[in-house]
Amino acid sequence: MLPDVQDAYTLYGNPATTLLSLLSNPLILAHTAPHLSAYDRLILASTSRAFRELIKHTSGVFRHLDLTQVRGAQFDIDGNIDRGGQVWRNNAQLDENLTEDDFYSGPLRGILSNIRRQNILQDVQTLVLDGLSVTAELCHEIILDPAHSVRLLSIRGVKNLNERKLCASLQYACRPSRPEGTPRLKGLYVFGAKDAPLLPIITASGVSSGAVGTASQGAQIGAGWNAKSKQALTSSLRSEGEDWYQKKGRIIARPLVEEWANALVDCHGIIAFDGLACLGPHHMNSPAYAKVRIPPTARHWAVATVALGGCAGCGAAPEGMTIHTGTPAIQRPLLSPPPLLTSSIKAATTPHSGPEAPWSSFVARCTDCLRERYCAGCDKWWCEECYQAPGAVTELTDSDVIVVDAEGGAWVQHQEHEILPKVKVRNGACFPDCTMSEVMDAQRVLLR
Numbered sequence: 001m002l003p004d005v006q007d008a009y010t011l012y013g014n015p016a017t018t019l020l021s022l023l024s025n026p027l028i029l030a031h032t033a034p035h036l037s038a039y040d041r042l043i044l045a046s047t048s049r050a051f052r053e054l055i056k057h058t059s060g061v062f063r064h065l066d067l068t069q070v071r072g073a074q075f076d077i078d079g080n081i082d083r084g085g086q087v088w089r090n091n092a093q094l095d096e097n098l099t100e101d102d103f104y105s106g107p108l109r110g111i112l113s114n115i116r117r118q119n120i121l122q123d124v125q126t127l128v129l130d131g132l133s134v135t136a137e138l139c140h141e142i143i144l145d146p147a148h149s150v151r152l153l154s155i156r157g158v159k160n161l162n163e164r165k166l167c168a169s170l171q172y173a174c175r176p177s178r179p180e181g182t183p184r185l186k187g188l189y190v191f192g193a194k195d196a197p198l199l200p201i202i203t204a205s206g207v208s209s210g211a212v213g214t215a216s217q218g219a220q221i222g223a224g225w226n227a228k229s230k231q232a233l234t235s236s237l238r239s240e241g242e243d244w245y246q247k248k249g250r251i252i253a254r255p256l257v258e259e260w261a262n263a264l265v266d267c268h269g270i271i272a273f274d275g276l277a278c279l280g281p282h283h284m285n286s287p288a289y290a291k292v293r294i295p296p297t298a299r300h301w302a303v304a305t306v307a308l309g310g311c312a313g314c315g316a317a318p319e320g321m322t323i324h325t326g327t328p329a330i331q332r333p334l335l336s337p338p339p340l341l342t343s344s345i346k347a348a349t350t351p352h353s354g355p356e357a358p359w360s361s362f363v364a365r366c367t368d369c370l371r372e373r374y375c376a377g378c379d380k381w382w383c384e385e386c387y388q389a390p391g392a393v394t395e396l397t398d399s400d401v402i403v404v405d406a407e408g409g410a411w412v413q414h415q416e417h418e419i420l421p422k423v424k425v426r427n428g429a430c431f432p433d434c435t436m437s438e439v440m441d442a443q444r445v446l447l448r
Contacts, residue, residue, distance in 0.1 A: 020050055026058065034064040034340040038115075062120045064340055066128040068194070073107050075133030075159065101137040104160040108132060116147070125343035126152040130194035134158040136165035143173050143185050151343045152187045152334075156274075157194035166190075167259035174270045183271065186345045187334050191252045191275040191303075192243070195337050243274075244307045244333050244362050245324070245351045248379040251275075252305040261301035272345055274334040278304040279319040280369030281384055288318035292384040304364035308379065313386030317363045324351065324360040333364075 023029045033041060041062065045055035055061055067073045102109075108129065115121050127142065127150045134155050142148050155161065173183040243251050252275055264277040265285055281288035282298040310316050324332065332349035339347040351360060372389040374381040 020048075020054070023054060026060075029054070029058060030060050030063075031341060033061045037069060038062070038065055038067065039070065056118070056120075059123065062115075062123045063343060064126040064128075064338075065115075065124045067108070067111060068128055068130050068132065070111065073111055073129075073132050075104065075107055101135045104133050105135040105138045108134065108138060121147060122149055125149055126154075126338055128154045128338060129158060130154055130156045130189075132158055133160045135160055136162040136169065139166050140169040143169055143183055149184055151184060151345075152189070152338050152348060153185060154189035154338050156189050156192050163257050164259050167257070167263040170263045170271065171266045174267045185271055186330070187272045187338075187348050189274045189334055189336065189338060191254075191256070191273065192336055193254075242335055242351050242353070244276075244322075244335070244364065245360060246353065248307050248309060248362075249376065250305060251307050252303065256303055256305075261299070261303050264303060265301050269328070269330055272330050272332065272334050272349060274336065276304045276322075276333050276364045278302040278364065278366035278369060280365045281318050282369050286319050288320075288384075291318060298368065302366035302368060304366050306365050306367065306370060306374065308363040308365060308370075308374070308381050310361075310363065311383040311386055312380040313382050317383055318385055319363075321361045321363055 023032065036044070041055055045052045112121060115124075139153075139155065139161070142150050142153060170188070173185070260275075261277060264273060264275065267273070268277065268285075277283075277285060278301075279286045279288075280302075281290075281292045282294050283289065283302055284300045308317075310321065322332070329344075329346040329349045334345075334348050335351060341347075370381060373383075373387055
């Protein structure tokens with residue numbers, strides 16, 4: 001018996017909020033699911049029929065899928081492939097009929113096949129595969145297969161990727177004769193380094209691979225979130241800022257195959273990347289092309305690897321500044337990390353500091369367009385209109401030439417200018433403004 005009516009109201013009229021009722025709110029579920037691993041979402045769905053219906057039949061639960069910490073997706077075969085004829089991976093013996101693509105992409109293909117059977121694959125719009133074994137053939141399927149709905153794909157730091165084949169697939173996907181509404185892929189993270197892992201790798205049993213003793217899973221998750229918060233705080237306290245907008249200097253440090261330049265140009269305005277094609281006046285896609293003397297060795301296209309502010313002389317650039325508020329989202333660089341709560345290009349290309357920040361513009365150039373005009377010590381540079389590098393090809397005017405033998409026409413004398421241009425950059429450092437230590441630092445990142 002209840003002592004009074006008030007107790008009855010407390011127990012029956014105002015029941016405690018359950019996790020199921022809380023997650024049944026679509027807004028709460030949409031903001032919670034991306035923070036859970038795929039394994040945790042499936043475990044939650046297995047706890048009861050109600051949770052299974054909620055997880056499996058609510059749109060957007062698997063919109064963001066990060067497989068980087070899934071143990072079954074790791075490719076960790078070291079040494080020789082054939083060890084006495086007995087090689088095992090994922091409890092399956094390899095045979096001689098296995099193709100190279102099947103071998104290297106086997107772990108991921110197995111996982112993708114599993115989530116396809118569970119009718120999850122078509123809901124994935126952001127797919128993160130950083131650091132895994134990803135082949136160009138698998139990327140080709142993700143980009144072109146109608147079964148996939150991936151809008152943002154991250155393959156930074158992956159292994160066994162044939163980048164030339166990937167470039168060909170991207171160019172084919174963006175061909176002028178492509179079907180309307182294709183490709184579905186709108187953003188590709190490929191040039192930058194993969195994000196540092198925040199949580200330990202989870203095994204099939206749900207216990208971290210580095211766990212020892214009898215620590216509970218809840219304690220491990222709590223410790224993981226504490227580490228994640230600490231790393232986020234440390235990152236926010238650093239002043240280096242985001243790539244391209246706040247962070248200046250060398251953004252893309254790894255070597256790139258030449259086909260990337262053609263792919264960036266062909267995919268311009270269709271697929272966004274975490275890199276840009278260089279718009280320096282040496283290249284045919286530049287608004288300032290042919291406004292300056294072009295070296296005979298200049299390439300038609302190139303990938304921009306350096307982020308700069310305005311010219312130290314005029315504060316601008318011949319090709320113009322890339323301004324966040326004045327550039328369509330599809331033409332801006334993707335910013336790391338991929339957004340969690342949405343799969344839109346606008347969110348993926350918007351600086352976290354806000355589009356109205358004073359550093360919301362930059363110049364992106366390749367190393368060829370910055371040779372002998374960029375200081376790696378202080379990140380100053382001088383554009384072609386403000387500074388002509390020594391040794392650059394110049395066009396002679398009538399006042400510069402005196403004809404000595406008019407009849408023979410075989411010899412002319414070049415009249416030197418009375419005032420030669422002052423050297424601003426020497427060996428990758430501005431001269432003589434940078435200190436010796438800055439010059440030494442510049443030598444280590446000397447543009448080649």
